[in-house]
Amino acid sequence: MIHITALHKKFGKNEVLKGIDLTIAPGKIYAILGPNGSGKTTLIKSILGMVIPDKGSIEVLGHPIKKGWKYRKQIDYLPQIANFPGNLKVRELIAMIKDLRNDDNEATDLIQLFRLESHLDKKLSALSGGTKQKVNLVLAFMFDSLLLILDEPNTGLDPNALIQLKDLIKSEKAKGKTLLITSHVMQFVEEVADEVIYLLEGSIYFNGTLEELMAATQQTNVEHAIAELTKTELNG
Amino acid sequence: MGKVLKYSFYDLVRSRWSYIYLSFYLALGFVLLFLNNDLSKGVITLMNIIIVLVPLIGTIFGTMYYYNSKEFTELLLAQPIKRSHIFLGQYFGVAGSLSMSLVLGLGIPFMMYGLLRSNAVFDFTLLLVVGIFLTLIFTALAFNIAINNDNKIKGFGYAVLLWLFMAVIYDGIFLLSLILFEEYPLDTFSMVATALNPIDLSRTLILLKLDISALLGYTGAVFKRFFGTQFGFWMSMLVLLLWTILPLLRLRYTADRKDF
Numbered sequence: 489m490i491h492i493t494a495l496h497k498k499f500g501k502n503e504v505l506k507g508i509d510l511t512i513a514p515g516k517i518y519a520i521l522g523p524n525g526s527g528k529t530t531l532i533k534s535i536l537g538m539v540i541p542d543k544g545s546i547e548v549l550g551h552p553i554k555k556g557w558k559y560r561k562q563i564d565y566l567p568q569i570a571n572f573p574g575n576l577k578v579r580e581l582i583a584m585i586k587d588l589r590n591d592d593n594e595a596t597d598l599i600q601l602f603r604l605e606s607h608l609d610k611k612l613s614a615l616s617g618g619t620k621q622k623v624n625l626v627l628a629f630m631f632d633s634l635l636l637i638l639d640e641p642n643t644g645l646d647p648n649a650l651i652q653l654k655d656l657i658k659s660e661k662a663k664g665k666t667l668l669i670t671s672h673v674m675q676f677v678e679e680v681a682d683e684v685i686y687l688l689e690g691s692i693y694f695n696g697t698l699e700e701l702m703a704a705t706q707q708t709n710v711e712h713a714i715a716e717l718t719k720t721e722l723n724g
Numbered sequence: 725m726g727k728v729l730k731y732s733f734y735d736l737v738r739s740r741w742s743y744i745y746l747s748f749y750l751a752l753g754f755v756l757l758f759l760n761n762d763l764s765k766g767v768i769t770l771m772n773i774i775i776v777l778v779p780l781i782g783t784i785f786g787t788m789y790y791y792n793s794k795e796f797t798e799l800l801l802a803q804p805i806k807r808s809h810i811f812l813g814q815y816f817g818v819a820g821s822l823s824m825s826l827v828l829g830l831g832i833p834f835m836m837y838g839l840l841r842s843n844a845v846f847d848f849t850l851l852l853v854v855g856i857f858l859t860l861i862f863t864a865l866a867f868n869i870a871i872n873n874d875n876k877i878k879g880f881g882y883a884v885l886l887w888l889f890m891a892v893i894y895d896g897i898f899l900l901s902l903i904l905f906e907e908y909p910l911d912t913f914s915m916v917a918t919a920l921n922p923i924d925l926s927r928t929l930i931l932l933k934l935d936i937s938a939l940l941g942y943t944g945a946v947f948k949r950f951f952g953t954q955f956g957f958w959m960s961m962l963v964l965l966l967w968t969i970l971p972l973l974r975l976r977y978t979a980d981r982k983d984f
Contacts, residue, residue, distance in 0.1 A: 499983070538801050539983040555980075561804040571795035575735065588727055588803050 489514040489635065489666050490535060495544035497530055504530045506690040508544070514634070517657065517667045519677045521714060522687035528670045529568060531687070532637055535668075536565055549634070561589065566628035568639040568670075570620040574613030578604065578623055581612060585627055595630040601652050602626060618644040629656055636660060636667045642676050654680060674711040684710075686717055693717065725809035725816075728800065732817025735796075736789070742821055745781065749829020757837045763844040764934070766837075767851055770830065771930045774855050775923055779862040780887050782822060786866025787883045789818045791876050801984055808976040811867070815975065819863040823856045830855075850933050854926040857964040861922050862887070864971035871978050894921050911946045918947075919960065922967045929960050 490512035497505040504527045512518060520528050533539040535546060537553055537560065545552055548559045572581060582595055599605060602622040607615060615623065621644045628638065638657075642650055657667060657680050671677050677684070684701050686694035694701065694717055702708065705716040736742055752773065756766045793814060800810045830852065839845055866883050873879035898917050902910060918924045932952050950956040 533984070536802055537807075538798075540981060557806045558804055560802065563802075565802040567798065567802065571798055573735070573793065573796040573799070575738075584731060585799075585803070588800070588805065 491547040493545050496542045498542055504690050508692060514666050515664050516682045517661055517680055518683045518685060519681035520670045520685045526687040527690045528687055529639060532639055562633050563635045563637060564628045564631050564633045566624055566638040566641055570624040572612040577609055577611055579608045591631050593630050595626055598626045598630055602649060621645055634665060636665055638669045640670055642671060642673055678710040725813045728810055728813025729816050732814045733820055736817055736821040742825055746825040746829045753830045753833030757833055763839060763842045767844055767847045771851055775927050776891050778855050778858040779891060779923060782859045782862030783866045783883045783887045785822060786818055786863040787870045787879050790867055790870035798984060807979050811975055811979045815867050819860050822859045826855050827852055847933055851930060858926060860968045867975050868971050890921055890923050915950055919963050922964060925960055925963060
């Protein structure tokens with residue numbers, strides 16, 4: 489699905505990614521974890537082509553992404569911070585993205601699921617943070633792409649919406665899609681993820697299934713396992 | 725690129741500023757013609773305003789739009805759209821709506837005063853063409869400045885400085901050097917210096933077209949010999965075209981390499 493070799497990225501003097509090698513297999517849910525500033529978002533943005541790597545290569549669906557853009561048709565992306573043009577209405581935004589992607593999928597089900605009907609004719613600048621995140625989710629889930637990248641999908645959601653989100657993620661997986669998720673909420677990760685990729689200071693520190701993570705750290709829940717991982721790093 | 729252009733253009737056409745800009749030109753056109761009651765004189769006065777104002781509006785609008793549409797840009801970057809198309813689409817959206825305000829705002833009053841039946845029609849058309857070129861050039865320069873400066877305040881500062889340089893300081897330096905080197909033959913120098921600044925070039929083009937180059941004295945005669953000919957005219961157009969294309973090429977180059 490995705491194949492990354494020796495990926496390096498510097499922002500000025502700050503070396504954010506230091507040689508990432510990673511293979512993402514289709515049909516699974518991957519959780520990308522790591523402390524703030526460990527390079528999670530940079531990694532995701534490199535896959536999307538928003539950040540241009542200094543060294544290394546990325547292949548999506550067997551094709552190198554360098555200078556390409558058509559492959560993004562196969563990726564749905566949920567950005568970390570929901571920034572939308574403020575003077576558009578929700579309805580217009582959804583129509584615009586559909587038009588830009590040349591895709592005619594209906595968003596009605598998702599709009600109902602997140603109870604956004606009453607907000608459709610409001611301007612995006614008038615929405616609350618949580619509602620914006622719901623719009624963000626609708627845009628990410630409404631197309632039938634093979635790969636879904638969710639950057640902190642659970643920020644600002646109420647418990648009800650959070651349950652809907654988990655169900656959505658599971659149903660997307662059942663359709664055979666691949667998901668990449670970053671999150672700081674370990675309980676959420678534990679519930680949805682198959683594989684864990686732990687980034688620390690721009691390198692992959694752990695890469696394996698949830699069970700392997702538990703076994704390696706001799707812990708019973710993800711929160712403690714991750715804490716243990718960080719501790720061993722500090723001691724070692 | 726078409727779709728990005730469409731949405732940027734819609735967005736701008738709905739915005740209050742386009743209407744303010746349009747109504748300013750409408751008012752300017754009507755007032756000038758009402759006071760002068762002479763189309764040719766109207767064209768001369770308009771030239772003096774357009775030459776300075778169009779670049780200023782292009783620069784400010786260009787930077788403002790780039791910074792204001794940051795969210796829109798980020799949204800587009802994750803979509804299956806070519807990068808250069810995102811930025812060029814936005815650029816043509818801005819430049820297009822500004823040019824439209826200019827053409828409509830001045831075109832309507834002049835048409836109503838019988839432009840088509842007068843002999844000022846070619847002069848007026850040239851004025852509009854030059855105005856559109858200046859819009860294209862300065863919006864492109866503004867986009868270049870904005871894409872290289874993530875700090876809005878700095879970006880705005882540089883953009884205004886650029887306008888000030890092109891519209892005022894350049895002429896100052898030019899005149900000063902003419903005085904300093906008055907012992908030497910300066911024909912070629914002054915012609916090249918004029919051609920290098922799009923604002924000066926536009927002014928010279930229109931002045932010569934209006935046949936008032938006598939006002940420029942000896943230099944006027946030299947200019948007339950070059951810019952007044954067919955060849956000189958097309959050379960000037962070519963220079964204006966280069967001033968438009970080069971910043972756009974640079975914009976595409978920078979956009980392809982920038983991290984978001």
